[in-house]
Amino acid sequence: MPASALARNSLLTLIANISLALSNWLILVVIAKNFDGAQLGQFVLALSITSPLFLFASFKVRTLVIVDKYWRYKLEEYANARLLANTIVTVLLALIAIITLEFHVSLIFIVVVYKWFDTWSEFCQSYMRRVDAYRTACVSLTARSLLTIASVMLVTFTSSNFEYMLICWCVIAGIFTVFDTVKVYQLSTSCETKPLSASLIFSAGSVKRSLQLYKQYFTVAVALMISALFVYLPNFLLTYQLGVVQAGQFATISYFLVAGGILINSLSQAATPQLVNLHKSQNQTAFISLVVKLCGMGVAIGIAGVIVAYLGGEYFLTLFYNSDIGEHADVLIWVMAAAAIRYIYIFIGTSYASLQLFQIQTKIYAVGLIVMFFSCLLLIKTNGLVGAAQAMFAATVCEFVLFALLTKNQYRKVFEVTVSAS
Structure with missing residues (x-):
């Protein structure tokens, strides 16, 4: 990769990641300024429980999709492994939420749904970078972040409801997850032998191979x-x-x-x-x-x-x-x-x-x-x-x-x- 291409891709990735981090940070700022310390603490505790588990379920897909140059595992197998692991983590978190009383069940539910959207978008973004569609990935993340910031600010100014603000944060992530999924389908149509589809992702062969994939990269998950x-x-x-x-x-x-x-x-x-x-x-x-x-x-x-x-x-x-x-x-x-x-x-x-x-x-x-x-x-x-x-x-x-x-x-x-x- 020429130095100019590396610099361009670094800049686009940086813009996208900074915008996403800024929108996530804004959530903490808004809570700290407009809600009490207990609500901030409960939100942080929910993130502290869900984030490590969803990262464990990710097996560093954003890197593996890129470094697997010869498709040792197919795109749909990575997708299946991502979804299967998310499902297992969600069941585990549901049990934790029911058994413990450290946080509200509704709060953990909102955070889990957001993590579903966010992790699937991360998978899509990884494929975009693999096929050198850095600009598309940047536009998606930046637009999502800007819309999140605008929506959260609007909800906060018009309502003092803590959960409404978090629901807005979650819904915007869901909208752009749909956008990212469509873009990956379009890119895979031109870059792969078979475009990514639900039938491929959930086929028996993909399920079996995704289990092998997760077993091989279990160390990465840890x-x-x-x-x-x-x-x-x-x-x-x-x-x-x-x-x-x-x-x-x-x-x-x-x-x-x-x-x-x-x-x-x-x-x-x-x-x-x-x-x-x-x-x-x-x-x-x-x-x-x-x-x-x-x-x-x-x-x-x-x-x-x-x-x-x-x-x-x-x-x-x-x-x-x-x-x-x-x-x-x-x-x-x-x-x-x-x-x-x-x-x-x-x-x-x-x-x-x-x-x-x-x-x-x-x-x-x-x-x-x-x-x-x-x-x-x-x-x-x-x-x-x-x-x-x-x-x-x-x-x-x-x-x-x-x-x-x-x-x-x-x-x-x-x-x-x-x-x-x-």
Whole structure:
């Protein structure tokens, strides 16, 4: 892929992802400014439960659809696996909602429906990028985000009903899911032997193959869930140690880590096809050079985030949320320090995905999650919200060290095997 094409695709992916992240962040802003802390906490708790499970069900489809250059698994088999896993997760969440009383059933229902729409759209967006329809993907996500922002603002100004606002958020996602599905059908008509259709997706052969696919990439699913728990695990522990209001406050602050990650993930998604091609061509030097450049971008973005948090953390937290959250500027500094480290090695994780080194990546993230869990147990009791952020920092340091120690040897093994095989 020429540098100009990579830059164009990175820009389009960045625009789309930033617009989606902005609309999701706006939900937190609107809740923090217009509703009470308990409602914010309940919403955060619902997201903290559903998001890791739906990521577990995704088996990183947005990457696999791209890196599976020769269609080892067919498009309809990826689609079937996505839908089947979503169904299983939904049943599990329904049982959790019925058994526990930590949140309202209606709230978890709205969030689950939104996740259905969002994850299917992600599958569609992945295929668009595979066939180089980056512009179509960008237009869809950007339009969805702008309409979401406008609709949520309108509902909030005309009604004080919390659930109405969330239903609006969900309905807009559903509308664009239909649009994305139609576009994928049109693209598959011209790019594939058979266009994607319901009969193909739900055929007996697709069901059987999708089960094999999920079995093969189970490690990827675990890695994704572990990665998501990096953001959501502190919310759980804060809820049970300090209360749901404190968990909501921490989630709004830690979202800045996610926001910066949007830029990182956009670069990652755009660079993945090029990393795959460099591996296929056995160009180890160019492969490592691209990874180093990407990590350098991560360093720059991370440092910028820490500086902004240090100089204007209280001002921005008060501006975007409220004065109660603004009092926790020190939490933001620790969160952005953790983000700065994470933004470096996340690109190494991208290179692992392009080389299909999923198991070692999962082990690294699992060790980091264990470190975070015990750090949270120790630090939240003594330092409150700051302790949760410090636990994030400890986990990122651990993961960074493991990636630094293992990566050189992993690259050497993979490229030696490739050369031998050729």
